[in-house]
Amino acid sequence: MTVEIQHPDDKETPTRGTRHSFPLDRWYVAALSKEVKAEPLGKTLLNEPVVMFRTEDGQVHALEDRCCHRFLPLSSGTVEATGLRCGYHGLLFNGEGKCIEIPGQDKIPSRAKIHRYVVKEQDDIVWIWFGSEITSEPANEPPPYPIHGDPRYYFDGDVYHYDAPYQLVHDNLLDLSHLGYVHLKTIGGNAKIHMNAPMEVTQDGESVKVVRHMLDSAPPHTYSAAYPFGESIDRWQEIVFYPSHLEIWTGAVDHNSESVRDPQRGGFHMRGFHGLTPETEESCFYFWTMASNPSSNVDEIMEKVIAQTKFTFDEDKEVIEAQYRNMKRFPDKKSIDIHVDVAPNRARRIVSSLIKA
Structure with missing residues (x-):
């Protein structure tokens, strides 16, 4: 039996969750710096599943915790030099949430992307931005410590x-x-x-x-x-x-x-x-x-x-x-x-x- 998968349109439609139960348009602590290592770190923050990882250049990234192919949590995957690879079929996502490799397939669909959260590592703390709109960018810098x-x-x-x-x-x-x-x-x-x-x-x-x-x-x-x-x-x-x-x-x-x-x-x-x-x-x-x-x-x-x-x-x-x-x-x-x-x-x-x- 063939199972038809319903795809979203080309516009990014990340899971919204119910972040509006909490104060928004501000930075929250996502992790201590020492938590984000060579393995993906999955957490639910403000009702939204998030996965964090550190690439080879030392940068911390955060994405919604799902592969856009079959929805396996990306926190079950592996971190590579340039991104996070899904543990089901091997799709590789960069820090912006864009799929940059599909094993065995040259063409990457434009829809092969997931929501990217804005994070900033500062004073040994990893901060994450939660805006009132899912795609809003930070209006200020994280609190210094x-x-x-x-x-x-x-x-x-x-x-x-x-x-x-x-x-x-x-x-x-x-x-x-x-x-x-x-x-x-x-x-x-x-x-x-x-x-x-x-x-x-x-x-x-x-x-x-x-x-x-x-x-x-x-x-x-x-x-x-x-x-x-x-x-x-x-x-x-x-x-x-x-x-x-x-x-x-x-x-x-x-x-x-x-x-x-x-x-x-x-x-x-x-x-x-x-x-x-x-x-x-x-x-x-x-x-x-x-x-x-x-x-x-x-x-x-x-x-x-x-x-x-x-x-x-x-x-x-x-x-x-x-x-x-x-x-x-x-x-x-x-x-x-x-x-x-x-x-x-x-x-x-x-x-x-x-x-x-």
Whole structure:
């Protein structure tokens, strides 16, 4: 029996998906640079199947994750010097999504192409553009993150997959009062001090900033393991929210040794990059890096910092996914707000307004 295949016309018609459930006309984190290697990397981002790969010249490319011949995911294929080869019949696609070779066939149909996503690799982060129109080009550059190139800092990172909406992770990162309850073994400390720490919340356009100081407090385990603190420290937490990511600068100095408001303050620093990219309405990717400033025993201290950070994020993931499972068990119940919810609520209003826009 002959099966007739319905072909689209010559105009490119990529899968639209339902990206409009999320803020558009902006860059999202697609991967950490170290994720994109010699094998294709497939992910669903904003409800759309995407495959990323790095060609021989070092460039990162992103295409819709399907072959235009028989629709096998191209993430099941292989990366070659000039492009990505389908693992079914060997069609080879370049970084623009155009088929440049069909084994055993000289003529390549004009329809042999797939959608190309605009990506840019910057500061060890791979950004992807999602426009309100499927073929729209970027209106600006990706957000810079110079900490990754700052000689004062060393960093590493990883990626988590969450079975929970990305805004629940926003809530978690914008409200660090939970540290005293969730992270007792790592970056926690006295829960009462965390809950009562003065909090400054400001908003500038699409960003929200939270500043908290916890003076004269005992150093938590992670801090003591990485830095020779005395019995009492002055801690700071500075969080900046953007719809695509958060930047969190935490750390401490010995109590009364210097001002925690001094931009050039010393002590122990943890500077975190937190890229939150929706997979679907109910799941997301959490791309994180942690930078620190060890003055000696760099490898040993950074190993401790990264291990402690992973352990901390494991704790967060367990809490957030359990939270979402229970939210689905009580779909008709409403939550209440308390004093620590000011920043998360502002971030949610920003996201909501961007979606409506």
